[in-house]
Amino acid sequence: GESVGLHLPTLSVQEGDNSIINCAYSNSASDYFIWYKQESGKGPQFIIDIRSNMDKRQGQRVTVLLNKTVKHLSLQIAATQPGDSAVYFCAEPSGAGSYQLTFGKGTKLSVIP
């Protein structure tokens, strides 16, 4: 079954506010996580990743936090813009050789102008 999952299916935020998208995982041995953004009608795009030896990683306007104690990670988007409207997935490599990606269900982020 899925080892990553999301708390909320939808999230609406005002333009300019910060967004927080959450993800829980079940396998305490998981050591690498990836966030993807999927805009309507398109394939997923890589946003940011984090390894389990880190608690936090920052990119351009995005930050991923990893809490291994409670097996939870979050994606924070600063100053959310209309172009951030999309579905966001957390994912982790799985299977023999880690060739597979196991995706969570996704959170749909809607930005209110």
Next chain:
Amino acid sequence: NAGVTQTPKFRILKIGQSMTLQCTQDMNHNYMYWYRQDPGMGLKLIYYSVGAGITDKGEVPNGYNVSRSTTEDFPLRLELAAPSQTSVYFCASSRSGERRWTEAFFGQGTRLTVV
């Protein structure tokens, strides 16, 4: 533009028909993948390939077949289409090695409806 190209973009099949979803990439990536995405869900891996002549099953391979005769092409074959195969199909490619997930490219998707 360089990337992953999928055809067709949309298709309606009748139950029991067969079809091939085409996928080609021009980035000389060794790894290629086929995923399906059901409404409101994440992607599930159908098949993957780590190089020409090598394919392997993913999480949901039943009802599908693949081949990888060249580095560029990775077609997905549906035999005896069933309503349960109604989904959006994504092909992806990546390099090998540690950066395969951060540098994976996905196609635009094929929306398939089986009626």
